[in-house]
């Protein structure tokens with residue numbers, strides 16, 4: 572069996588369990604869940620899993636039989652901040668790999684700034700060092716030093732679970748979109 576194959580796991584309502592990271596299982600785990608009657612197979616890969624006991628098409632998409640409650644309140648963590656800010660420096664607006672982004676306190680810790688949704692945003696190393704320990708300001712030109720303080724693209728805030736889910740979709744690698752696009756996207760709300 573091709574080891575690169577992955578199985579997308581949907582909740583009982585056919586929405587992906589998560590998008591950051593995407594809810595993917597190793598096919599062996601998916602097959603175990605199928606055999607235990609915990610999931611329905613929605614779609615299969617064009618590949619067959621064979622063991623002494625079973626021969627089964629490798630599941631591509633499975634859905635849990637019992638709905639699992641997903642977090643109503645997104646947890647405040649590094650990955651969630653990166654996803655909320657779409658891996659984009661919130662000062663210069665350029666996209667970076669996660670490893671090249673820092674977590675900037677809009678109001679620096681030295682000035683009493685807290686580590687929370689509304690005071691943390693992603694910044695590239697260049698912008699972060701340009702900003703230094705000066706509080707960001709919300710006037711002046713975006714991303715351009717006004718005096719010595721940078722203006723963020725937008726005020727950071729606590730995202731809703733739906734917003735993070737959508738932002739997570741936007742951050743998925745192209746390969747996953749190709750493989751699972753319709754299952755990942757068709758449950759998202761239509762833009763007004």
Ligand SMILES: [Zn+2]
Nearest residue numbers: 660663695698
């Ligand atoms: Zn930047």
